[in-house]
Amino acid sequence: MSAASRRLGYVADALAQVGDGGLFFLAILRALPASLRYLGETVRQIWFVGAMSLTIIVTCGLFVGMVLGLQLYHTLSIFGGTGALGTVVALSLYRELGPVVTALLFAGRAGTSITAEIGLMRATDQLAAMEMMAVDPMAYVVSPRFLAGIVAMPLLACVFNALGIAGAHVVGVTWLGLDNGTFWSNMTANVELWDDVLNGVWKSAAFGAVVTLIATFQGYTTPPTSEGVAYATTRTVVASSILTLALDFILTAFLM
Amino acid sequence: MTQRRHFQIGTGLFILLGFAALGYLATQTTSLANFDQGPSYALKARFTNVGQLKLRAPVKVAGVRIGTVSGIQFEPDRLDALVTLSIDKRYQQLPDDSAAAIFTSGLLGDQYVGLQPGGSPDYFKDGDEVVLVQNAIQLEELIGKYLVGGNGPEKGAAGKNDSPEAVPPASGK
Numbered sequence: 032m033s034a035a036s037r038r039l040g041y042v043a044d045a046l047a048q049v050g051d052g053g054l055f056f057l058a059i060l061r062a063l064p065a066s067l068r069y070l071g072e073t074v075r076q077i078w079f080v081g082a083m084s085l086t087i088i089v090t091c092g093l094f095v096g097m098v099l100g101l102q103l104y105h106t107l108s109i110f111g112g113t114g115a116l117g118t119v120v121a122l123s124l125y126r127e128l129g130p131v132v133t134a135l136l137f138a139g140r141a142g143t144s145i146t147a148e149i150g151l152m153r154a155t156d157q158l159a160a161m162e163m164m165a166v167d168p169m170a171y172v173v174s175p176r177f178l179a180g181i182v183a184m185p186l187l188a189c190v191f192n193a194l195g196i197a198g199a200h201v202v203g204v205t206w207l208g209l210d211n212g213t214f215w216s217n218m219t220a221n222v223e224l225w226d227d228v229l230n231g232v233w234k235s236a237a238f239g240a241v242v243t244l245i246a247t248f249q250g251y252t253t254p255p256t257s258e259g260v261a262y263a264t265t266r267t268v269v270a271s272s273i274l275t276l277a278l279d280f281i282l283t284a285f286l287m
Numbered sequence: 288m289t290q291r292r293h294f295q296i297g298t299g300l301f302i303l304l305g306f307a308a309l310g311y312l313a314t315q316t317t318s319l320a321n322f323d324q325g326p327s328y329a330l331k332a333r334f335t336n337v338g339q340l341k342l343r344a345p346v347k348v349a350g351v352r353i354g355t356v357s358g359i360q361f362e363p364d365r366l367d368a369l370v371t372l373s374i375d376k377r378y379q380q381l382p383d384d385s386a387a388a389i390f391t392s393g394l395l396g397d398q399y400v401g402l403q404p405g406g407s408p409d410y411f412k413d414g415d416e417v418v419l420v421q422n423a424i425q426l427e428e429l430i431g432k433y434l435v436g437g438n439g440p441e442k443g444a445a446g447k448n449d450s451p452e453a454v455p456p457a458s459g460k
Contacts, residue, residue: 071295077302186302186308186309219315219319219320228316
């Protein structure tokens with residue numbers, strides 16, 4: 032009896048989390064106009080979550096492109112279609128792997144630090160101090176990070192894609208001896224700007240919003256203890272990975 | 288203050304880099320890369336079947352791209368497809384008895400229009416029609432014919448069209 036009611040309590044807690052998250056999202060939207068006064072803060076956050084993530088994005092993009100080149104060359108050679116390597120690499124990167132892998136890396140690199148930073152602000156009562164000084168923490172702390180995530184993620188995904196193409200080109204053309212002209216002409220004949228490239232850009236903007244929403248929410252609502260901050264950081268990575276992949280499926284079904 | 292300028296410049300560079308990557312992807316790896324704005328002249332060709340030919344498919348002579356397919360329309364009065372070819376102005380010495388055919392590049396490749404030069408001393412002019420055409424080879428149709436078996440004098444699928452060669456070439460270029 033008590034076990035059943037405890038389980039019901041967990042379900043209620045999870046539902047309350049989702050509800051709080053939704054309300055938090057509305058609060059961010061409400062604070063967005065006020066946060067325009069702190070544009071410098073948004074720029075600093077774009078630097079922090081975007082430019083500082085470039086190292087991991089560049090390295091991973093290159094390696095993902097190279098391994099895509101190897102794997103797809105192997106698969107395509109079964110069907111005698113290695114000439115389509117450029118097309119297949121470009122389409123899988125632009126439409127799927129670029130936005131998703133960038134979002135996962137972004138959650139690990141930038142999401143965690145956002146949660147830990149806001150969580151420590153909460154734990155050390157800095158957020159309360161801001162409220163005392165009539166500075167809305169939603170407008171000064173949360174919204175700039177949210178905006179920065181939406182701006183930085185598509186740019187990071189584009190860099191990831193470009194490096195991925197370069198990696199696949201190195202493997203396919205330089206290493207495996209595919210014809211350079213075939214690689215590019217097949218790609219340019221089959222990849223479309225709106226359907227493929229920009230499709231991935233919209234997706235990654237949505238992922239940036241989701242990851243920063245979860246990161247700021249977890250940080251903002253963390254229990255003000257060191258253990259609480261640790262759990263909140265973990266939950267940021269877990270929740271944003273799951274939500275990114277689930278949202279990816281839904282967005283793909285709609286954008287196809 | 289110097290710290291502030293430092294990250295602002297860095298953010299600017301980051302945003303520029305991101306847009307440069309987007310611009311590179313958009314212009315070099317998509318169909319926009321094939322979009323040549325150079326001066327061109329138009330040729331027309333009528334096909335009874337264009338197969339999977341798409342807009343902006345390449346037009347090739349001897350395997351080299353000299354233009355693009357700029358229009359595919361159905362002609363209700365003649366019940367065939369009118370294909371407009373935009374040929375680069377640099378290539379004006381095409382004999383006016385050249386033949387147009389729709390080929391497929393490779394097994395998984397797209398279809399393109401191949402021009403086979405003729406021997407006429409006169410050249411095509413803007414708006415001319417390519418009279419000698421050969422339709423897209425429909426693989427299903429060919430297989431169907433072979434499954435049904437020898438149909439006597441009718442030689443292959445493309446034979447009933449007004450094509451210069453009844454038997455399709457083995458593999459294109």
